[in-house]
Amino acid sequence: MKALVTGGAGFIGSNISAALLREGAEVTILDDLSSGYAVNLEALPEAHFIKGDIRDPETVARAMSGCEVIFHLAASVGNKRSIDYPDEDTAINVNGTLTVLEAARAAGVRKIVAASSAGLYGELKTIPIDEGHPIEPLTPYGVSKLYTEKMSLAFAHVYGLEAICLRYYNVFGPNQRFDAYGNVIPIFAFRALRGEPITIFGDGMQTRDFVHVDDVVQANLKAAKNRGTSGAFNIASGTKMRILDLAHAVNKYANSLVTIQHGPERAGDVAHSLADISAALDGFGDEPMVAMEPGLAQYMAWAKDEVKRQDA
Ligand SMILES: NC(=O)c1ccc[n+]([C@@H]2O[C@H](COP(=O)([O-])OP(=O)(O)OC[C@H]3O[C@@H](n4cnc5c(N)ncnc54)[C@H](O)[C@@H]3O)[C@@H](O)[C@H]2O)c1
Numbered sequence: 270m271k272a273l274v275t276g277g278a279g280f281i282g283s284n285i286s287a288a289l290l291r292e293g294a295e296v297t298i299l300d301d302l303s304s305g306y307a308v309n310l311e312a313l314p315e316a317h318f319i320k321g322d323i324r325d326p327e328t329v330a331r332a333m334s335g336c337e338v339i340f341h342l343a344a345s346v347g348n349k350r351s352i353d354y355p356d357e358d359t360a361i362n363v364n365g366t367l368t369v370l371e372a373a374r375a376a377g378v379r380k381i382v383a384a385s386s387a388g389l390y391g392e393l394k395t396i397p398i399d400e401g402h403p404i405e406p407l408t409p410y411g412v413s414k415l416y417t418e419k420m421s422l423a424f425a426h427v428y429g430l431e432a433i434c435l436r437y438y439n440v441f442g443p444n445q446r447f448d449a450y451g452n453v454i455p456i457f458a459f460r461a462l463r464g465e466p467i468t469i470f471g472d473g474m475q476t477r478d479f480v481h482v483d484d485v486v487q488a489n490l491k492a493a494k495n496r497g498t499s500g501a502f503n504i505a506s507g508t509k510m511r512i513l514d515l516a517h518a519v520n521k522y523a524n525s526l527v528t529i530q531h532g533p534e535r536a537g538d539v540a541h542s543l544a545d546i547s548a549a550l551d552g553f554g555d556e557p558m559v560a561m562e563p564g565l566a567q568y569m570a571w572a573k574d575e576v577k578r579q580d581a
Contacts, residue, residue: 473513
């Protein structure tokens, strides 16, 4: 298989690229390194790397030449960033996605596997959340991911390529670093490993559906290999973990036993999130395999090495 991974220098894209290379695929990565890392690419010497922007039609067309499958992950990522920079979110996630889709159509690509987000459901009304849950995004990011899905599926309908959009929940795993827009697991992990206190917003009884990146990679590979299916699917573990339990588990694996402190609840945070994952199983045979505790232990081992590398 010849594949293009947009955003392949990022957290999820670098893990997908590594798995594709292990399977013998020919991989091109297109990434502008705005939130991705050169160090992720150093571990992927067999990949052909193009530094460029998904909003640039010529670069995208060059990167896509001869590809059968596109894994489209490049994006301005996350609710908070989109609230700070709604124009950038729209430019990259809407205009950039359209540029990728137009190039895919022109190149005769068979399938696009696009990264979507559970963020497009908005305020949660029923748990577990299946794909029939109302879609009422409350942030520019949620809206731009809805566009990503709808336009990918419209291209599938009108131009005959196949599109599978994967609605990720809280993904975690190796290559996920702590940054200003980081998710809760890297924030807790990097703080605990550096001996800094962990802050929980609220009482910590809120729950999240965390999914290990190896399961996200498998979902992408299965979606790519599947023939005939187009649609949008939850990608999650189908299990929940309390944030307080997560903080204690991170502390245990960090061997640091830092203070766990509580801050005020954050406006807009949902109390509970849990996915119904049966549609992905029915649609293209996807099923998560990594349990939370071993997945977290593996991530903490990676994060320990990463903290050493960063602090050296
Ligand atoms: N991590 C999660 O929990 C999560 C949850 C839901 C959805 N997603 C989606 O999964 C995808 C990957 O997310 P991630 O967590 O790996 O984030 P990431 O920031 O690590 O990866 C995004 C990559 O896209 C690149 N990029 C950004 N703008 C670009 C542009 N204009 N041109 C080319 N490259 C560009 C970045 O440099 C980066 O390498 C994103 O589409 C994101 O919205 C992630």
